[in-house]
Amino acid sequence: MTITTAPIDNGVNVEALLGARAAFAETPEIAQFQWRSSVTWENGTHSRSEVESFYGFADEQVHHTSFTLDADHPLQFAAQDNGPTPVEYVLVGLGSCLTAGVAAVAQQREIQLHSVKATLSADMDLHGILGADPEVRNGFSGVKVDYEIQADASEAEIQAIVAQSQKRSAVFDIVTNPTDVTVTVV
Structure with missing residues (x-):
């Protein structure tokens, strides 16, 4: 056989x-x-x-x-x-970048994916952006990414794929590390 x-x-x-x-x-x-x-x-x-x-x-x-x-x-x-709101686009960018990474890492490790779904949520207190409380941050106070992944892989292999995706994600880096932003009027 x-x-x-x-x-x-x-x-x-x-x-x-x-x-x-x-x-x-x-x-x-x-x-x-x-x-x-x-x-x-x-x-x-x-x-x-x-x-x-x-x-x-x-x-x-x-x-x-x-x-x-x-x-x-x-x-x-x-x-x-x-x-969508601009902050929702940030979540879309983060989830899309991480998910693309999951697919690429799985492919490189020769793991067949069947389905991948990331659900993202971010907490925000609007007192900040509305100027109601100067002590409250304007942006997210936290972001959560939950994955549901079906693949021909063990739980440990799936966790390793997600960890590698996070390690190589440009948007994850942008969201979790300070980035210089210059704003000008021309």
């Missing part, structure tokens, strides 16, 4: 990622990237963001399409609810 195993396919081209890592080691300057978005105020608290190009691999790059994202505040804040 011959037993064949199907190749692991989580939809991540690990060879390309490892090839990029090797190219970055040989030519470090091509690893310098600049991510961009432009945000235009629409009305009230509604804004529209566009993402279409970035700099990387020592040249200007363009996405295959321009992405448009709306942000607003909910009706409960006397707004029009034209899109």
Whole structure:
């Protein structure tokens, strides 16, 4: 009896990622990237963001399409609810980055994923952003990420995949470490 195993396919081209890592080691300057978005105020608290190009691999790059994202505040804040709030986009970015990492790490470790769902929640006291209490932070006081992962792997292997994803996540780093931000009017 011959037993064949199907190749692991989580939809991540690990060879390309490892090839990029090797190219970055040989030519470090091509690893310098600049991510961009432009945000235009629409009305009230509604804004529209566009993402279409970035700099990387020592040249200007363009996405295959321009992405448009709306942000607003909910009706409960006397707004029009034209899109997620900016803080919800932070959660989307964090969850998306960590989840992409889970898929990439699982692929590299030859672990077949069947389903991955991250549920994120963040606590915030609005006294801060409303200026009602100067002692209250404007941002999140904490963020929680809960994963439900079905995979051909042990619980320990799944925990290791999530830990490695967290270790390599750009957005996790941005959220958990101070980042210099310069704001100017031109």
